[in-house]
Amino acid sequence: MLHGLNRTLLKEAIYTYTRWQVVAMLFLGFSAGLPFLLVFSTLNARLADIGVETATIGFFSWLGITYSIKVFWAPIVDRLKIPVLDRLFGKRRSWILLAQAGIATGLYLMAQVDAISAPEMMAYCGLLVAFSSATQDVAIDAYRIEIAEERLQAALAATYIFGYRLALLVAGAGALYLAEFWSWQVSYEVMALLVGVGMITVLVVREPAVNHFAAAQDIADRIEQEAGKRTHLNPRLARFIGWFYAAVAGPFLDFFRRYQELAILILITVAVYRVSDIAMGVMANPFYLDFMGFSKTEVADVTKVFGFFMTIAGSLLGGVLVMRYGVRRMLLVGAAMTAATNLLFVLLAQYPPDLGLLALVVSADNLSGGIANVALIAWLSSMTSASFTATQYALFSSLMTLPGKFLGGFSGIVVADFGYAEFFLIAGLMGVPAILLAWYMIRKGERLDALAPRASEAEA
Numbered sequence: 089m090l091h092g093l094n095r096t097l098l099k100e101a102i103y104t105y106t107r108w109q110v111v112a113m114l115f116l117g118f119s120a121g122l123p124f125l126l127v128f129s130t131l132n133a134r135l136a137d138i139g140v141e142t143a144t145i146g147f148f149s150w151l152g153i154t155y156s157i158k159v160f161w162a163p164i165v166d167r168l169k170i171p172v173l174d175r176l177f178g179k180r181r182s183w184i185l186l187a188q189a190g191i192a193t194g195l196y197l198m199a200q201v202d203a204i205s206a207p208e209m210m211a212y213c214g215l216l217v218a219f220s221s222a223t224q225d226v227a228i229d230a231y232r233i234e235i236a237e238e239r240l241q242a243a244l245a246a247t248y249i250f251g252y253r254l255a256l257l258v259a260g261a262g263a264l265y266l267a268e269f270w271s272w273q274v275s276y277e278v279m280a281l282l283v284g285v286g287m288i289t290v291l292v293v294r295e296p297a298v299n300h301f302a303a304a305q306d307i308a309d310r311i312e313q314e315a316g317k318r319t320h321l322n323p324r325l326a327r328f329i330g331w332f333y334a335a336v337a338g339p340f341l342d343f344f345r346r347y348q349e350l351a352i353l354i355l356i357t358v359a360v361y362r363v364s365d366i367a368m369g370v371m372a373n374p375f376y377l378d379f380m381g382f383s384k385t386e387v388a389d390v391t392k393v394f395g396f397f398m399t400i401a402g403s404l405l406g407g408v409l410v411m412r413y414g415v416r417r418m419l420l421v422g423a424a425m426t427a428a429t430n431l432l433f434v435l436l437a438q439y440p441p442d443l444g445l446l447a448l449v450v451s452a453d454n455l456s457g458g459i460a461n462v463a464l465i466a467w468l469s470s471m472t473s474a475s476f477t478a479t480q481y482a483l484f485s486s487l488m489t490l491p492g493k494f495l496g497g498f499s500g501i502v503v504a505d506f507g508y509a510e511f512f513l514i515a516g517l518m519g520v521p522a523i524l525l526a527w528y529m530i531r532k533g534e535r536l537d538a539l540a541p542r543a544s545e546a547e548a
Contacts, residue, residue, distance in 0.1 A: 104243045104411055105404070109236045112293045113244045116184075116228050117251025118258075119286025123191050123221035125259040126198075126279055127151045127214045133264060134272050135210075140203055148211060151218045158222040162482040163339070165226045178295030180234065183227040185290050190220030192283040199276035224286075229485070230478035233469040234296035238540070241466035242410030242418070246403035249461070253396060258282065339476035339483065346473065346539055350532060354471065357525040358484055359491045361419075361464055364519030365426050365457060366492025368433070371499045371511060375433070379508050380441045390447050395454045402458020409459065415466045416533055420526040422460025427519025429453040433512040464488065470540060 104110060125131075128151070135145045165183050173182035194217035203210040232244050259279060266275035344351045376387045410418045432449045439445060468488070472480040495518075502511045529536065 104240070104408060105247065107236075107240065107243070108293070109240065110243045110247050110407075112235075112289055113232055114247040114251040115285055115289040116231070117248035118255040119188065119251075119283065119289065120221070120225055120228055120248070121252035121255030122259050122279065122282060122286075123195070123217050123224075125256055126195060126263065126276070127218045127221070130259055130263045131198075131214060134267065134275075135203055137267070138204060138272070140207065144207055148214065151211070151214050154215070154218040154222045155225070156486070158226055159479070159482040159486055161223070162226045162479040163476075165223065165230070166339075166476055166478040177290070180227055180231040181290050181293070181295050184224055184231065185287060187220045187224035187227060188283055188287050188290070191217055191224065192280045192287075194220060195276050195280035195283065199273045199280065226478045226482055229481045231296065233472055233477050233481060234474060235294075238415065238466070238470040239411055241469040242415065242462040243407035245462040245465035245469075246407035246458075249403045249458075250400050253400065339473075339479040342473050342476055343471075343480060347471075347536075348539070350535065350539070353525065353528070355487065357522070357529065358464075358468065358488050360525065361423060361522045362426075362460075362488055363492045363495060364430055364515050364522065365460070366489060367496045367499055367518060368430050368512065368515040369496070371503055371508070374503075375437075375508050376446070379437070380446070382441055382443070382446065386443060386446075390443065390450055394447060395450050398451045398454035399458045402455040403462050404458075405455075406459035406462035410463055410466050415463060415470060416526070416530045416536075418459065418463040419467050420523065420530060422456065422463045423519060423522040423526045425452075425456035426460050427516045427523060429456045430512055430516035430519065434509050434516070437507075437509040437512065 128149075131148060131151075132145055135148065169179060170182045170186060173186060176182070177185060194213050194215075197213040198210060198217065201210045201213055228248075232248060233241070236244060263275045263279060266278055347354055372391070373387065376382045376391065382390075406418065406422070409421075429449070429452045432452055436445060436449050468481060468484045472484075499511065499515075502514060506514075
C-alpha cells in the first residue's frame with residue numbers, strides 16, 4: 089500500500105512539475121531573485137572592497153525600503169495599461185518586461201560608475217534597480233496567481249522559490265567570484281546580462297486569460313457618477329477620481345465585501361501564520377555560534393548549504409501535497425510542523441554540540457518551513473481577486489511578515505532574561521494561534537469556496 093502511494097505521489101509530482109506554468113515560474117523566480125543581493129550584501133561587499141567609507145555604505149541600506157513600500161504603487165501595476173507594450177504583450181507581461189528593462193539598465197550603469205568619486209550616482213543607479221525589482225515582484229506575483237488554477241499555486245510557489253534561491257547564489261557567491269577573478273565592472277555587467285533569462289521567459293510564456301477590470305471598473309464608474317453628480321466636476325477630473333478610488337480603495341472594498349464576516353479572521357491568520365518561524369529565526373545564528381559553540385564553517389555547511397536543499401525539498405513536496413490533499417489541509421499541517429520543529433530546538437539546547445543532531449533539527453525545520461511557505465502562498469493566491477491581484481497580494485505579503493519581524497525584535501530580551509530553551513518553547517507556543525486558525529479555516533471550507541473569486545472571474 090505504501091509502495092502504491094509513493095508511486096502515485098511520484099506520478100503526480102512529474103505531472104505537476106512538467107506543466108509549462110510551473111517551469112516558467114522557475115525562470116521568473118530566478119529573474120526576481122537576481123537583483124536582490126546586488127543592491128544589498130553584494131553591493132556592500134563591493135563598496136567595502138574599493139574603499140568606500142563605512143558610514144556611506146550604511147546609507148546604501150536605505151535602498152531596501154523600496155521592497156517594503158511596493159504596496160503603494162501596486163495599484164498602478166494593477167490598473168494602468170502601458171502604451172504599446174500592453175497591446176503587444178498584455179498587462180502582466182508588459183509590466184514585467186518594463187521592470188526587467190529597468191533592472192538591466194540599472195545594473196549596467198552600476199557596472200560603469202566609480203562609487204568612490206560618484207557615490208550619489210551609484211545610489212541613484214541602485215535605486216533604479218531596487219525600484220524596478222520591487223515592481224517586478226508585484227507583477228510576477230500577479231502573473232503567478234493568474235496563470236493557473238488554485239490547486240497548482242503551491243507548485244508554482246515551489247519552483248518560484250527554487251529559482252529565487254538559485255539567483256541568490258548567483259548574485260551572491262557568483263558575483264563575488266567574478267569580481268575576484270576579473271573585476272566588479274565585469275561582475276555587474278554579467279549580472280545585467282543574466283536579466284535576459286527572465287526577459288526571454290516573458291517573451292515565450294502566455295499572458296493570463298482573465299478579466300482584470302470587471303470589479304474595479306464597476307467601482308470606478310460608480311464613483312465617477314457620484315463625483316460628477318454632487319460636485320459638478322470636470323468630466324475628466326471625475327473620471328480620474330473614479331479611477332484613483334478604484335485603484336486605491338478598490339482592493340480593500342473588494343476583499344471585505346467578498347469575505348464579509350470572515351475577512352478579519354483571514355487577515356489575522358495571515359498575520360500570525362509565520363510569527364513562530366520568523367521570531368525563532370532571529371536568534372538562530374547566535375544560538376548556533378554563541379550558545380552551542382559551533383564554528384562559522386559548521387553553521388554555514390549545515391544551515392546554509394544543507395538547509396538550502398532541505399528548504400527546496402520541502403517546497404517541492406509541499407507543492408505535490410497541496411495538489412493531492414488541498415491547500416487548507418496543508419496550511420494546517422504546515423502550521424503544526426512549524427510549531428513542532430521549534431520545540432526540537434528546545435531539545436537541541438539540552439545536549440552538548442552534535443553536528444548530526446543539528447543537521448537533523450535543521451532538516452526538520454527547513455522541510456516544514458518549505459511546506460508551510462508554499463501552502464501559505466497558495467492559500468493567499470487563491471483569495472486574490474483578478475481585478476486587484478497585484479495590490480491584494482502585495483498587502484497579504486506585507487502583512488504575513490510584519491508581526492513576526494516586530495516580535496522578533498524582542499527575542500534578544502527573552503533570551504537574556506530566560507535562556508534559549510525557554511525562548512524556543514515560547515516561539516513554539518506562538519504557533520498555536522496559527523494552528524487553531526488554520527483548523528477553523530478548514531471548518532469554514534465550504535463557505536470560503538463559495539466566496540472564492542478565482543473561478544467566476546476567470547470566466548468573466
